[in-house]
Amino acid sequence: MENIKLKIARVEKGLSQQDLADLVSATRQTIGLIEKGKYNPSLNLCIKIAKILDRTLNDLFWYETKE
Amino acid sequence: MDERNKQIAYKVIAIMYFLTFFAIVSILLYRQFVLRQELSDYEDIAIILTINSLFLISALLYFGAIPIRRLKVKRILLIYVVWVVVGSLFTYAYNNIFQSPGLSFKQLFDKFIIIVAITGIIMGFWILLSILGKKRLDKELE
Numbered sequence A: 001m002e003n004i005k006l007k008i009a010r011v012e013k014g015l016s017q018q019d020l021a022d023l024v025s026a027t028r029q030t031i032g033l034i035e036k037g038k039y040n041p042s043l044n045l046c047i048k049i050a051k052i053l054d055r056t057l058n059d060l061f062w063y064e065t066k067e
Numbered sequence B: 001m002d003e004r005n006k007q008i009a010y011k012v013i014a015i016m017y018f019l020t021f022f023a024i025v026s027i028l029l030y031r032q033f034v035l036r037q038e039l040s041d042y043e044d045i046a047i048i049l050t051i052n053s054l055f056l057i058s059a060l061l062y063f064g065a066i067p068i069r070r071l072k073v074k075r076i077l078l079i080y081v082v083w084v085v086v087g088s089l090f091t092y093a094y095n096n097i098f099q100s101p102g103l104s105f106k107q108l109f110d111k112f113i114i115i116v117a118i119t120g121i122i123m124g125f126w127i128l129l130s131i132l133g134k135k136r137l138d139k140e141l142e
Helices: A004-012 A017-023 A028-036 A043-052 A057-061 B003-034 B039-062 B073-097 B105-141
Strands: none
Touching: A004 A028, A004 A057, A017 A028, A017 A043, A028 B003, A043 A057, B003 B039, B039 B105, B073 B105
């Protein structure tokens, strides 16, 4: 499932995938795959990303399931 | 190299390890049962393979990859008995069915004693490592 929230937060912060990747010591591909929902990052990486983007984990990675 | 790269690398390495492992086992069995080569012809590979698999299981137990909540004596005894029975049957089949003349009862009994002893030593070693591994994890949780 695509992570639109992360993509929006990154763009709002004015960062490219490469910029965010450099800031969290990851590769651009990893950030791209997280945004596409094709890679589940570790909690540590989630926290790093959330801190860089000034968001909470809930803001970026939580989604409600449809009943 | 980030965490995703590492995960992929570990996965590929693990798959390649098992493919290599099973390829070597297949080659050993082929040489043993089809080509009927002498044990001395492939003893070195067999020793490496045995030590490798023993250490693999030991490491998995120690580092907590095999989840063991509690060591149950009944289950340990069952595994031990099954291992001894399978080992004995394999030894009997290898020596007295696939080769002739087969071993005498005395020679088979001697081999049985070796199987019982070595299996016991290996299982004892694994139990010790499981206990040490569990202690290590408990210490980390303190």
